Amino acid sequence: MPAYLDTLTAKFPGAFATSEFRDNRRVLVSAERAGEVLVPLLRCLKDECGFDYLAELGGVDYLNYPGATDRYAVVYGLANTANAERLFVKAFANDPDPELPSVVDLWRGAEWMEREVFDLYGVRFAGHPDLRRILMPHEFAAHPLRKDYPLRGYGERHNFRSVTRAES
Amino acid sequence: MPLEAATPVVDEDIAGADREYLYTLNYGPQHPATHTTLRLILTLDGETVVKAVPDIGFLHSGFEKLGEDLDFNQYVTIVDRMNYISPFANECAWFEAVEKLLGVEPTPRCKYLRTILAELARISDHLLCVGAVGLDLGALTAFLYAFNQREKVYDIMESASGQRFHPSFCRVGGLMNDITDDVVAKVRAFVKTFPKAHADLTRLLNRNRIFVDRTKGIGVLTRDEAINMSCSGPVARASGVTRDLRKDEPYLAYPDLQDSFKVVCAKGGDCYNRYLVRMGEMAESLNIIKAAVENIPGGPVNVDLEDKLTIPDKQATYRSIEGLIQHFELFMWNRRWETPVEEVYGAQETANGELGFYVVADGSGRAWRARTRPPSLIHFSIFPHLMEGHQISDVPAILGSLNIIAAELDR
Numbered sequence: 001m002p003a004y005l006d007t008l009t010a011k012f013p014g015a016f017a018t019s020e021f022r023d024n025r026r027v028l029v030s031a032e033r034a035g036e037v038l039v040p041l042l043r044c045l046k047d048e049c050g051f052d053y054l055a056e057l058g059g060v061d062y063l064n065y066p067g068a069t070d071r072y073a074v075v076y077g078l079a080n081t082a083n084a085e086r087l088f089v090k091a092f093a094n095d096p097d098p099e100l101p102s103v104v105d106l107w108r109g110a111e112w113m114e115r116e117v118f119d120l121y122g123v124r125f126a127g128h129p130d131l132r133r134i135l136m137p138h139e140f141a142a143h144p145l146r147k148d149y150p151l152r153g154y155g156e157r158h159n160f161r162s163v164t165r166a167e168s
Numbered sequence: 169m170p171l172e173a174a175t176p177v178v179d180e181d182i183a184g185a186d187r188e189y190l191y192t193l194n195y196g197p198q199h200p201a202t203h204t205t206l207r208l209i210l211t212l213d214g215e216t217v218v219k220a221v222p223d224i225g226f227l228h229s230g231f232e233k234l235g236e237d238l239d240f241n242q243y244v245t246i247v248d249r250m251n252y253i254s255p256f257a258n259e260c261a262w263f264e265a266v267e268k269l270l271g272v273e274p275t276p277r278c279k280y281l282r283t284i285l286a287e288l289a290r291i292s293d294h295l296l297c298v299g300a301v302g303l304d305l306g307a308l309t310a311f312l313y314a315f316n317q318r319e320k321v322y323d324i325m326e327s328a329s330g331q332r333f334h335p336s337f338c339r340v341g342g343l344m345n346d347i348t349d350d351v352v353a354k355v356r357a358f359v360k361t362f363p364k365a366h367a368d369l370t371r372l373l374n375r376n377r378i379f380v381d382r383t384k385g386i387g388v389l390t391r392d393e394a395i396n397m398s399c400s401g402p403v404a405r406a407s408g409v410t411r412d413l414r415k416d417e418p419y420l421a422y423p424d425l426q427d428s429f430k431v432v433c434a435k436g437g438d439c440y441n442r443y444l445v446r447m448g449e450m451a452e453s454l455n456i457i458k459a460a461v462e463n464i465p466g467g468p469v470n471v472d473l474e475d476k477l478t479i480p481d482k483q484a485t486y487r488s489i490e491g492l493i494q495h496f497e498l499f500m501w502n503r504r505w506e507t508p509v510e511e512v513y514g515a516q517e518t519a520n521g522e523l524g525f526y527v528v529a530d531g532s533g534r535a536w537r538a539r540t541r542p543p544s545l546i547h548f549s550i551f552p553h554l555m556e557g558h559q560i561s562d563v564p565a566i567l568g569s570l571n572i573i574a575a576e577l578d579r
Binding site for chain 1: 224225228230232233234236237268269271393395396397398399400409410411416417508509510511512513515522524526528530531536537539541545546548549550553578579
């Protein structure tokens with residue numbers, strides 16, 4: 001077991017589970033605990049365990065996924081720039097109001113990636129300085145990467161307001 | 169969940185009563201110096217940029233949603249169109265993740281061929297970036313020299329795969345087909361002729377007074393900021409971050425080629441250093457290609473047909489029952505690959521930085537989630553920070569040095 005997991009276990013007993021697949025090692029934070037524990041846990045990994053680099057931040061929707069108990073997950077891919085070690089922290093969130101604490105205070109690089117997760121999944125990030133849609137138009141009402149959003153859309157394109165030359 | 173009323177894109181507080189003279193300029197989405205479809209809302213105080221707010225999404229075409237509908241081999245055509253300047257590198261990164269998920273190890277020959285073509289893609293990408301920065305800053309000649317060489321790379325891609333721009337050459341467990349000697353000959357010719365073009369480019373730009381004046385000290389990113397803002401690739405390495413996945417987590421044929429290249433880094437962190445790192449990386453890439461092309465292993469390019477992962481060739485499909493069965497197994501929606509109900513992240517060092525894919529599989533032959541870690545999105549998010557205190561004429565220099573590809577930015 002790597003040293004950082006010992007540090008985490010000592011500091012946050014019972015707050016997380018671990019799993020492993022191929023070379024990906026994961027720390028899982030449940031939806032109930034994520035609100036209080038996620039940011040301190042990531043801060044501990046960043047400041048004490050050397051994971052100074054947020055390589056990736058992305059959302060997943062587990063609606064009707066085999067064996068899934070929670071609906072949304074946000075995956076934080078951390079890396080250690082000194083020894084190239086990687087660790088994935090996965091925090092879960094659930095309907096009706098999926099929310100996770102923002103990590104922008106820890107890594108400024110998370111800002112746009114969190115905005116993207118909010119835009120495409122509707123997971124809100126508490127404490128984010130500028131949580132707006134990023135890829136979809138501002139007036140767009142749905143979150144298109146959710147599994148209950150159909151591939152061909154709900155017909156938003158037909159409802160786009162057309163602007164005449166006089167109005168523009 | 170409907171959104172509340174759309175938030176205004178520029179906040180009003182900076183345009184306070186005492187600063188009414190501030191001028192708002194829309195830069196893009198259709199502007200020749202942005203090269204791709206992106207928009208900047210610049211608040212100007214005379215020529216000085218007080219605030220820059222990027223507005224993206226004009227090219228959003230739901231690539232990741234399509235990744236949940238197409239199977240692993242089909243999605244390669246979409247992956248090609250993300251960073252369309254170096255499409256082959258994207259394919260390698262996608263199959264890095266998929267093959268890690270399936271637990272496949274490509275054959276040595278396949279690894280070498282992928283490495284050579286991915287390095288050519290890197291050269292092609294850096295040439296475009298360097299050439300386009302020159303073009304925007306008034307050095308048109310460099311652009312022409314760069315594009316002349318990019319044609320050669322396209323020719324090699326065409327000989328290998330049949331397509332110049334979007335090769336779609338990788339498949340699960342191998343490549344679409346083996347290469348011919350013609351490709352090897354063309355790569356050897358490129359290795360011989362490229363150093364001259366590289367030297368020409370260096371002479372055209374390195375000490376070009378206008379180019380140096382407009383890039384040196386512009387858009388400085390420190391090492392700590394680069395790490396904190398998740399930068400990777402040449403942008404991070406120009407700021408002194410030594411992270412390079414080819415050295416740190418060697419994949420494909422890089423474990424064998426460790427001695428043939430060095431990681432190019434600089435300390436300045438400005439636009440000029442990013443240019444220098446890209447020029448240096450091209451030379452190193454050429455060394456990798458030089459070493460790899462003379463050592464391409466023999467043997468099959470695809471993993472064994474018995475593994476039931478690769479599409480059998482036409483001979484096997486038409487003339488043997490096993491081949492025919494496997495062909496249909498891989499082309500029927502209810503069959504395809506059997507994946508573990510697991511998820512995996514695979515990343516490679518592409519020309520722009522770390523391109524990763526987070527693939528979640530549900531047991532079927534397509535991804536449940538095909539998340540892309542796009543270097544362009546992360547690099548564009550630092551743009552307002554780099555613009556602080558600079559003038560409007562520095563916008564194309566900074567934008568060009570970050571090499572933002574909007575198709576990858578918006579996906």
